[in-house]
Amino acid sequence: MKRAVTGILAVCLSVIWGGSASAAYLLIDDFNDMDAMSPLLMADGLTYATWQTNASGFTFYDVAGDGSNYAIHAGASYNELGLLGVDSFNSYQTSKRLAEADWPAGVTHFEFLVYNLGTAALTARNLAVTLAWQDSLLPALSAGKRKATVTVALPEIAAGGSTLVQIPLESFAVYSSTTGDLIGILGTPNNVMFGGITLANCGWTDVCYDDFAFTTVPEPTTMGLLGLGAFGLFFRRKK
Ligand SMILES: [Ca+2]
Ligand SMILES: [Ca+2]
DSSP states (O other): OHHHHHHHHHHHHHHHHHHHHTOOEEEEEOOTTOOSEEOOOOTTSOOOEEEEESSSOOEEEESSSSSSOEEEEOOTTOOEEEESOGGGGGGSOGGGSBOGGGOOTTOOEEEEEEEEOSSSOBOOEEEEEEEEEOGGGOTTSOGGGSEEEEEEEEOOBOTTOEEEEEEEGGGGGSOOTTTGGGTTTTTOGGGSOEEEEEEESOOOTTEEEEEEEEEOOOOHHHHHHHHHHHHHHHHHHHO
């Protein structure tokens, strides 16, 4: 009986774990090559998506001080950092966009790191994150409705600290007057073609960004079940 119960628990654990074992991670850029190009996976195998600001230039910051980890610094006077340039979306060719075939299964979130490189705490503030999507797969939408913006509330970041921003892709579906039509589309990333990223109001002194990626974040309910299952095994062992 005990073995049977343990076995059932193990099966439950493996089934639950199986759901999150498909964790996906699609790196857009870690900036460690100090190159303005993104290592974004493209349908044609080329990696020439470029980062740009709405003013000229940005720098790469040596986060660790030993050349092992660089981040991108949009500059204190700039207010927009973009990959492929969401606002000039039409000027880019289809081949430069992440294609449907490149999406790893199970992606749920868009994430990136924010570093505070300064000697004072970075006060909490809002950051506008825009993702854009390939137009031909969204035929019903006009040009102004191919992108969606989420306002992220950054917490206070201690001097020298960092924070990981994780935005559920589904939250991009709930947006303003111009992108409401995207409801139901952005939550199914396997069916759309990714077109670009823009961070607005991001140009602060001593603030850098790193590790832009699409990833899988287990749902709280899954984590709760995992914890429950682990507790069950622990409890049985003690008996
Ligand atoms: Ca890095
Ligand atoms: Ca790069």
